[in-house]
Amino acid sequence: AKKQGRNQFHFHTDNQERELERTYQIELEIHEALERNEFSLVYQPLINLRTNKIVGVESLLRWDNRLLGRISPAEFIPILEETGLIIPVGKWILQSVSIQMKSWQEQGLFLQRVSVNVSPIQFQDPYFVADLKKILHKAEVDPSYLELEITEGTLLDIDDSAKKLHDLQDLGVKVSIDDFGTGYSSLSYLKQLPIDTLKIDKSFIDDLDRDGKIIVNTIISMGKNLQFRVIAEGIENSDQFKYLKQQQCHEGQGYFFSRPVESDKIEELYYSLQ
Numbered sequence: 417a418k419k420q421g422r423n424q425f426h427f428h429t430d431n432q433e434r435e436l437e438r439t440y441q442i443e444l445e446i447h448e449a450l451e452r453n454e455f456s457l458v459y460q461p462l463i464n465l466r467t468n469k470i471v472g473v474e475s476l477l478r479w480d481n482r483l484l485g486r487i488s489p490a491e492f493i494p495i496l497e498e499t500g501l502i503i504p505v506g507k508w509i510l511q512s513v514s515i516q517m518k519s520w521q522e523q524g525l526f527l528q529r530v531s532v533n534v535s536p537i538q539f540q541d542p543y544f545v546a547d548l549k550k551i552l553h554k555a556e557v558d559p560s561y562l563e564l565e566i567t568e569g570t571l572l573d574i575d576d577s578a579k580k581l582h583d584l585q586d587l588g589v590k591v592s593i594d595d596f597g598t599g600y601s602s603l604s605y606l607k608q609l610p611i612d613t614l615k616i617d618k619s620f621i622d623d624l625d626r627d628g629k630i631i632v633n634t635i636i637s638m639g640k641n642l643q644f645r646v647i648a649e650g651i652e653n654s655d656q657f658k659y660l661k662q663q664q665c666h667e668g669q670g671y672f673f674s675r676p677v678e679s680d681k682i683e684e685l686y687y688s689l690q
């Protein structure tokens with residue numbers, strides 16, 4: 417038994433070594449990823465649950481590395497954050513999305529909102545709002561069509577984040593709270609801040625067929641009473657869709673409507689649903 421225990425110990429060490437090795441490789445490669453043009457963006461439709469039309473999209477980052485292949489954001493975003501690379505990459509995302517927004521606008525493809533995920537590290541950067549302002553100005557896009565998705569954790573430093581949110585409001589950019597319900601903020605606290613939208617976390621939508629209805633109903637009705645736009649994320653089947661529509665949740669997003677797709681596919685989807 418002792419020997420077995422020792423073997424198991426070795427087995428774990430090998431696994432951990434392999435994990436470290438991969439993290440190390442990712443770190444080496446991710447430094448060059450921007451220069452090598454390995455990042456791209458995909459877009460997932462946001463659907464108005466009353467009209468079934470595409471009213472917006474969320475941009476999502478993708479990384480295809482020359483050696484490691486496609487790596488998921490869940491794996492590489494934390495590494496971008498730890499290395500501080502999320503700042504230049506985040507700027508690249510905002511620039512690319514702005515150029516895309518301008519192009520859609522020129523094609524007459526009307527989206528009420530294009531939303532972009534913003535990491536807490538990026539949001540805390542003292543130049544964040546000033547840089548964003550420059551990017552939007554250069555691309556000639558109306559800031560009111562851009563929405564930034566931040567998580568409840570980003571708001572932990574209350575004074576600093578309240579000031580930033582007001583600067584963003586002055587700039588005309590909208591803000592949504594992503595993964596809502598998984599953090600610690602209360603709706604009454606959020607109501608004191610200039611926030612436009614709540615995105616109900618996928619885990620609650622997953623639980624709709626079990627005991628998730630009460631939580632989802634509460635978020636929808638309180639959110640609506642406090643005049644937030646409410647979006648349900650991770651809708652995967654028609655039961656979830658029908659239920660959220662019946663509860664008059666404003667918008668939905670999920671594989672049931674569409675997976676995240678390239679920008680030209682958004683154009684096809686948009687015109688096919690007109």
Ligand code: C2E
Binds near residue numbers: 509535670
């Ligand atoms: P998120 O912001 O909560 O994004 C939603 C994630 O759920 C996306 O995964 C999306 O592809 C996935 N999703 C959407 N609908 C469904 C569905 O019906 N079922 C299931 N199972 N999944 C669905 P993705 O693209 O892998 O991104 C994961 C996370 O990585 C994001 O979660 C976000 O936290 C982060 N991320 C992605 N792109 C960016 C970015 O540009 N900047 C930053 N800072 N973070 C990003």
Ligand code: CA
Binds near residue numbers: 565
């Ligand atoms: Ca998001």
Ligand code: CA
Binds near residue numbers: 594
């Ligand atoms: Ca989310």
Ligand code: CA
Binds near residue numbers: 595
């Ligand atoms: Ca999430």
